[in-house]
Amino acid sequence: MRILLPIKxxxxxxxxxxPLGDGSGIDTGNVKFDVNPFDEIAVEEAVRMKxxxxxxxxIAISIGGAECEDQLRKCLAMGADKAIxxxxxxxxxxxxxxxELKAWVEELKPDLILMGKQSTDGESNQVGQMLAALLGWPQxxxxxxxxxxxxxxxxxxxxxxxxxxxxxxLPAVVTTDLRLNEPRYIAxxxxxxxxxxxxxxxxxxxxxxxxxRYTKFQSPxxxxxxxxxxxxxxxxxxxxxxxxxx
Amino acid sequence: MSRALFxxxxxxxxxxxxxxxxxxxxxxxxLMLSGEGGAGDxxxxxxxxxxxxxxxxxxxxxxxSGQYGRIAFVSSMRSxxxxxxxxxxxxxxxxxxxxxxxxxxxxxxxxxxxxxxxTAKVTDGTLVFTFRPSNFAKDLPSTTGSTEKIALxxxxxxxxxxxxxxxxGRPDLAQAKIIVTGGRPLKDAATFEAxxxxxxxxxxxxxxxxxAAVDSGIAANELQVGQTGKIVAPDLYIAAGxxxxxxxxxxxxxxxxxxxxxxxxxxxxxxxxxxxLVQDLFTALPEIQAAAKGT
Ligand SMILES: Cc1cc2nc3c(=O)[nH]c(=O)nc-3n(C[C@H](O)[C@H](O)[C@H](O)COP(=O)(O)OP(=O)(O)OC[C@H]3O[C@@H](n4cnc5c(N)ncnc54)[C@H](O)[C@@H]3O)c2cc1C
Numbered sequence: 001m002r003i004l005l006p007i008k009x010x011x012x013x014x015x016x017x018x019p020l021g022d023g024s025g026i027d028t029g030n031v032k033f034d035v036n037p038f039d040e041i042a043v044e045e046a047v048r049m050k051x052x053x054x055x056x057x058x059i060a061i062s063i064g065g066a067e068c069e070d071q072l073r074k075c076l077a078m079g080a081d082k083a084i085x086x087x088x089x090x091x092x093x094x095x096x097x098x099x100e101l102k103a104w105v106e107e108l109k110p111d112l113i114l115m116g117k118q119s120t121d122g123e124s125n126q127v128g129q130m131l132a133a134l135l136g137w138p139q140x141x142x143x144x145x146x147x148x149x150x151x152x153x154x155x156x157x158x159x160x161x162x163x164x165x166x167x168x169x170l171p172a173v174v175t176t177d178l179r180l181n182e183p184r185y186i187a188x189x190x191x192x193x194x195x196x197x198x199x200x201x202x203x204x205x206x207x208x209x210x211x212x213r214y215t216k217f218q219s220p221x222x223x224x225x226x227x228x229x230x231x232x233x234x235x236x237x238x239x240x241x242x243x244x245x246x
Numbered sequence: 247m248s249r250a251l252f253x254x255x256x257x258x259x260x261x262x263x264x265x266x267x268x269x270x271x272x273x274x275x276x277l278m279l280s281g282e283g284g285a286g287d288x289x290x291x292x293x294x295x296x297x298x299x300x301x302x303x304x305x306x307x308x309x310x311s312g313q314y315g316r317i318a319f320v321s322s323m324r325s326x327x328x329x330x331x332x333x334x335x336x337x338x339x340x341x342x343x344x345x346x347x348x349x350x351x352x353x354x355x356x357x358x359x360x361x362x363x364x365t366a367k368v369t370d371g372t373l374v375f376t377f378r379p380s381n382f383a384k385d386l387p388s389t390t391g392s393t394e395k396i397a398l399x400x401x402x403x404x405x406x407x408x409x410x411x412x413x414x415g416r417p418d419l420a421q422a423k424i425i426v427t428g429g430r431p432l433k434d435a436a437t438f439e440a441x442x443x444x445x446x447x448x449x450x451x452x453x454x455x456x457x458a459a460v461d462s463g464i465a466a467n468e469l470q471v472g473q474t475g476k477i478v479a480p481d482l483y484i485a486a487g488x489x490x491x492x493x494x495x496x497x498x499x500x501x502x503x504x505x506x507x508x509x510x511x512x513x514x515x516x517x518x519x520x521x522x523l524v525q526d527l528f529t530a531l532p533e534i535q536a537a538a539k540g541t
Contacts, residue, residue, distance in 0.1 A: 016492070017361045026362055098334060118474070121358045124342045126330040129300070133334025138301045138404045141327045144467070154407070158467050160323045160476075165408035166299060178457065178474060179467060211339040216365035220356065223499060226520040228511075232533040235505065238521050242503055244482050246449055246538040 001055065001148075003046045004110035005080060006101055006127070007062040008036040009071045013120040019217040026121075026217055035071045037183075038116025040078075041176040044183040045146060046114055047079035057081050059108060063100050065089050069199065077186045077194035084200045093210035094122075098130035103205035105135060110171065112153065117142050117175040132173035140166045142177040250274040250316035253307075253328075255297055257281035258421075259320045260289075265382030269347035272316060277307075277396070285388040290396040296409065297324070302402030304331035310396065311336065314372070316350065321376040321477070322420075329374050338372035343477075345381040359473045360496035380479035380500055416443075419471065422452035424482045425501075427471055430458040431487035431527065438464045442486070445531050450541035454478065456494050472497035484534075486527040490515025507531070 011017055015031040035043070043060065050056040060075040062068040063086040072083035086100060105113065113132075118125035125141075132139035144163065145156035148170075155166045158177045229235045236246060250272045252263040260276055260283040267274045267286065276284040280294045290310065297303065311317050311332060319325035321343050333340035346354035351368045353375065419425060426446045432438040438459065446453045455465030457472060471478055473496040483501035487508065488494060495518055498504060506519035507530045516522040523530055 011358060013359070013493070017358050019362055026358065094330075094340060095333070095337070120473070123357055123359075123473070124340070125326045126333065126340050126342060129327060129330025130334035130340075132301065133304065133331045138299075138402070139327075139331065140404065141300075142323055158323065159410070160468060162410035162466065162468050164406055164410055166404050167407045168404040179461065211369050211371055212341065213367045213369055214364050215352075215367050217357075218363045218365075220360060220363050220499070223504075223518050223520075226504070226516075226518075226522060228516070228522045228524065231525070232523070232530055232537060235521055235523050236534070236537055239482070239503070239505070242520075244503065246534065246540075 001053070001112065002057045002059065002108065002110040003049070004105065004108060004113045005039070005043050005046055005058060005060040005075065006113065006115040007039045007043070007060050007068075007071055007075055008116070008119045009033050009062065009064055009068045010036045010119050010121045013037055019219055023216045023218055033067070033071070035074055036116050036119045038118060038120070038176050038178075040183045041178070041180050042114040042116055043075045043078050043080055044181050045176065048181065049148070050079065050081075059084065059110070061086065061101070061104055063088050063092065063097055063204070072199055073191050073194055074186060076197040076199065077190040078184060080197075082198040082200070084202055086202050086204055088204050091210050091213070093212040094124045094126035095130060096206070096208045096210050098127050098134055099206040099208035100204055101127070101131050102134045105131070107205075112148075112170060113137075113173045115173070115175055117177055128173050128175040135171075135173070137172050138168040139173045139175075140168055141175045143174050144177050144179045146174060146180070248272065249314050250318060251311055251314040252276045252286065252318045253279065253311075253325070254281075254284070254320065255279050255322070255324060257283040260284050261388065262320050262379035263318070264386040264388045265379065265384060266318060266344075266347065266377045268386055269382055270316065270318070270350055272350055275314075276390070277310065284390045284393065287391040289390045289393045291393055292396055292398045294398075296406070298400045299402040299404040299406055300328040300331045301404050302400030303398070304328055304335055306398040306400040307332060308335055317372070317374045319374075319376045321378050325376050329376055333374040336372055336374065338374050339368050341366055341368075341373065341375040344375050344377040356496070359492045360499060361492065378477055380477070416446060417450065417452045419452045419454055419469070419476045419478050422478075422480050424449050424451035424484070425454050425471070425478055425480045426451050426484045426486070427454035427456065427488060428459055428465070428486050428527075429456040429488040430462065430464075432459055432464050435464055441528065441531050445535045445538075448535050448538055448540040451484075452480075456488055456491075485515060485519070486531055488515055489513050490518060
């Protein structure tokens with residue numbers, strides 16, 4: 001069985017970010033980048049599956065500039081077997097990424113695509129579903145537990161009101177939620193050791209143009225500064241001044 | 247793109263579309279996947295008892311949705327599941343979590359845990375989008391010109407083998423006027439329920455949780471508020487034992503009043519709270535509960 005792991009390089013989810021002064025983009029001058037946490041959960045899951053079944057092959061793939069190599073190396077250090085960097089510096093939107101991934105799926109023929117439900121910077125929550133649609137494959141989003149049995153995959157998924165279980169035939173696209181697992185910690189030496197694992201550089205296969213343009217980046221309006229209250233009595237008085245009596 | 251279609255999962259959602267529809271400024275129809283109601287010129291009623299899995303459903307929606315230039319959903323996990331699939335089938339552009347509409351092709355949306363608001367322009371073709379109803383006008387009159395039953399026959403290869411019932415009793419986070427949220431220090435599920443649940447019930451409030459609380463088994467996953475949980479906008483949000491991470495604040499900053507109760511006077515949440523109380527939540531919450539007149 002082959003598992004494809006689409007990886008996005010994202011702004012460090014714990015960084016404080018601001019727009020550039022002229023609103024043309026996000027100021028990434030002083031921020032670090034990392035593997036999208038949800039994609040990292042997907043890699044962890046695939047690696048755990050492989051630990052149980054060594055015949056599984058896991059391939060991480062990322063579309064972006066040369067700098068995405070750092071994130072792919074981290075995935076290799078976590079245990080992915082090989083990585084593909086599709087070098088691209090042009091503008092993308094979720095749909096161009098889905099089209100590019102589709103072209104790679106046709107070449108690599110994975111049985112399962114495991115990827116984050118969303119990125120923590122773009123927050124689109126689209127690529128998995130779009131890719132599944134383009135391929136005509138079934139999908140299970142927001143996975144919190146995955147079991148593969150024969151040609152089927154059973155996914156317990158988080159929903160707006162709790163959780164539910166889906167059963168779907170392979171090949172399929174599954175997107176990961178926070179509680180699927182806790183990814184292993186990879187220290188720098190591990191990443192350096194992974195230097196020997198194969199990382200292939202390739203060019204784009206799809207020429208789909210984005211149909212969304214991001215034209216302006218601003219800070220959201222700040223909440224006006226509040227104040228401290230000394231005790232519960234003061235709190236309730238302050239609230240009732242604002243028209244809320246509990 | 248002359249018309250818009252608002253796809254609603256249930257009748258509660260159909261009450262939430264008029265504000266966004268007015269901002270969009272296009273003539274529109276609604277599709278009710280389950281439940282009755284609707285808004286706009288025409289309401290298509292599909293009448294599902296349980297809305298089927300996204301793969302088959304998106305395909306069943308193709309012929310109807312193909313007639314619209316803009317297809318909109320109220321933001322939720324289930325709507326994003328379906329909308330992304332539909333956008334893929336239509337090869338359409340998609341925007342997630344629209345918070346403002348400049349025109350029928352220019353929209354605002356949050357990114358990077360609410361730190362950035364982006365303006366996105368659709369350059370051509372159909373657009374599928376989800377929107378946050380709390381950012382649009384509420385209580386606009388909603389009328390429906392006519393209602394038409396529509397037979398959708400999805401052939402999903404995905405089967406829902408176990409569905410969980412909605413955890414009952416308390417108001418829904420999305421609709422609640424008051425939310426009481428607890429974080430990591432609530433210790434365990436029983437403490438969370440006793441300390442937070444008791445106050446919430448007295449106030450007629452919904453209960454929320456941080457990711458730390460959900461991850462450590464203190465609270466159910468559907469209670470998570472924040473960037474990757476529920477986005478809420480109540481009149482009053484009481485956060486007890488919540489540090490105020492960017493990810494949590496991303497989900498609550500449209501609340502009218504935020505109250506923070508935290509033992510650490512330097513906790514980041516105090517920067518965004520209207521009223522901050524530096525006190526142990528295990529004494530503060532019972533005091534509030536005792537003093538409140540309740541509903
Ligand atoms: C990809 C990703 C997605 C995430 N999504 C979300 C999300 O959707 N929602 C979310 O909430 N988080 C999310 N997080 C996690 C987020 O970064 C924080 O870790 C989390 O919000 C912290 O939860 P907390 O405030 O309960 O815990 P902590 O940060 O540990 O804070 C606990 C607070 O309680 C205070 N305290 C302790 N004891 C008491 C007491 N007795 N009385 C009063 N105060 C007390 C402490 O001073 C502290 O400020 C996400 C993180 C990542 C990486």
